[in-house]
Amino acid sequence: MSMRNYQRLQMHRIAYSDLSEEQVAQALRPAANGPGCKSPLSSVLAGKKLKIVTDEGGPVLEYHFRNGHDLELAEGGGKPVKAGYGALECRSLVMVSHMIPGTQRGYQFVVDQNSRLATVFEVSFSGYAAQETAEAAQAKPKPRAPQLKNGHRNREVQRKVWFGYVDDGTAAPTARHTYTNRLEGKGIYWKQDNDIEILEFYLSILYSNFIELTRFGGEMTVCAPSDYVMVNDHTFIYSRIECEFSGTYTLQVIDLFDLTQRGVRLGINEKDQLEYYMYTGKGEITGQAASFEVFGNNSETRPGPRRVYRPIETFETLTDEQVKEQCLNHAHAFGDGQGSGAAGMGGYRTEPITHFAGKKLTARMDNGPVIEYQFVDGKNLKWRYEGNANWREAWYEMYEPDDELYFFAHLLDAEYPRSCAMVALDMKNGLSTIVKGTTGTPYRNNETHPTYYFGVFQMEGGPTPPTYVRHGWTDEMVGELVTWNYQKGNPGLTSMHFYATPNAYSWIIFQPDGSGGLQWSSPGWYSKLRDGVYIMAWVEEACNGTLGVICFNQRIMHDAGFGFHVGSNGLSLSVVGARARHAGKFDYKKYISLKT
């Protein structure tokens, strides 16, 4: 049974404090003693001396491990300093973690006692602002402003990865641990020795996403920039930093033979308290997604520094008055009748349906709106709420994602907040589902939110609707992975959706070599219209605020959908149309279903 604890706020809604350097230093003070651990720490290094030499001008670290808890470190031949440390073993590997007292720096490293190879993670706090400022100045094609809108992020752990070896006085080994894509696509459920349960998914070579079962209740998945290093074909080093959130750093050695992990977690949580501990864990493979690199590409090198996607930092947040102005005076649907074109996410939209011109119908939602429609032509419709005398005019576009299943959308009244209706009409079953999109959430004025309504429709010549049968919520898509190609080009505008929980999804942007690149996530909702035909909706919360709603037909691997967005360029209702490939499925519903 999962130890799941729902939280009032998910990570993307927590206002993590922008700690000063002094506050970080204060929080880190206990780290000088080394990490805690529920499992026994290893004493394999006690009494030993270890010199680690790293490549490319990296650190030279001379250790003297006085016992199983205390070490002395001389960096680059400097004066030795004392620190507490922790170590865990995984076969011939030893993972060591320590901070340097009086500083905000430390080292986490993995050494192989057989091969003498070492991978060193040099970690530090209070380094984001300086690094970001330097990177912004070097940006191409021209320098950009540093991303400091949300503060200096002193809480965010920075890391440098160094590959090297243990210098025992003999000839240096020529091999090295390397970056890899060999873990890409795998999902693992982990239960740690401290009873923390987590689902991890390694769907990119630069990012990973995870579902915090114990700490956040398993509602959402979140993403973090990650490193993947190959020790051998069954042993990997994985790390991530919870950028945009607490900034916490995690490093793990993963052994796929016996599905065990050894890890360290270092960071300052939402209560501004230090979390610094090592752990062991036992895993269970939840599945394997496809990867899309050409054969022979093992991603042993990286093209430059790892990029970090910072939507909370980079997307605009508008005031109530600004959003109101856009909603009332700058609202456009489908190019105001000029058509959506093939730009953006509609590059593979199908031919719009126009044969409803001249027809009338009523969409009657259970416990929701009843809307009467008159389709004037292929682009214009009139609508009104039942019982209302006044007809309103609106631009619409309609598509047929499945046989005699139609999906159309239009803007609702020019009022604030502003809404739209995305309406599915199932001509074979007489059923209708409406996703009503509305601007504004309690967190941002320029976010949107959906409201689902299930019901029927009535139309002259249409089917007799059922009394009790309805489209409805489903978890059938949970665990599925689907690539979506929005425009011609390789990879062009292509992402992979990972339908992570009944309430969330994640998307991965492919890199030119076909590997997974940047990744992010949002809440998402799934309803079933027919076998293999679903409506999936998501809101890019704490991001650009868009409501995306697609009707996905798994038989033709195609969708038809709409995007509803408000920003400083206006309010828009636009089309989504893309081609899909199946990329795999994970099986872990037993960990995320409702608690019993």
Add this chain to the structure above:
Amino acid sequence: MSTNRTGSSRRAFFLNGGAVLGAGVAAGAAALAAGKSPPSKDSAQELEQLRDELNAAADREAVRQLHLAFTAMVEAQNYAAAAQLFEEEAHLHAYRQQSAPSLHAAYRPNSLQQQDVLTLSDDRQRAAATFHVDAQICTPLEGEFTVARMARLQGQMADSRWETGRLEAQYVKRAPRGEWRIASLRYVAT
């Protein structure tokens, strides 16, 4: 090795468009040489002619290096530096790196490079060249929606393809230091 043989060898080296000029400008150099009268037996005249040829070779090499610098800067997306290679009033014709629907991300010499031509004006103040290249044509990803923004952050384009073409350029030597600048540039797909 005699003095005479050295001079003869060096002359042949330039006239044949050897290593200093590189294969890329051999045709132009040969064409220039073909229009010259045979060297005088008078040693002063011969020295003067050799000096002219040496200066011309140096100018061609400078232009060729300017072209290489330009292509390297384009590939490195160092457009600010690339812009410094142009005359203030340079004509770019159809060549627009930053605003065109498609942009050029890289150039590679192709199998037609032996047909490259580089010619100098008589006063060596202007030059014209044709470089045969394969150009990487990229279509920028547009739109402010999340997927496009993330892809752009990774340096991605909507589409990328290679096509065969040629760069036709004119160059001008700037006083007082005699630096060469690009006066006009035109890309022609072939």
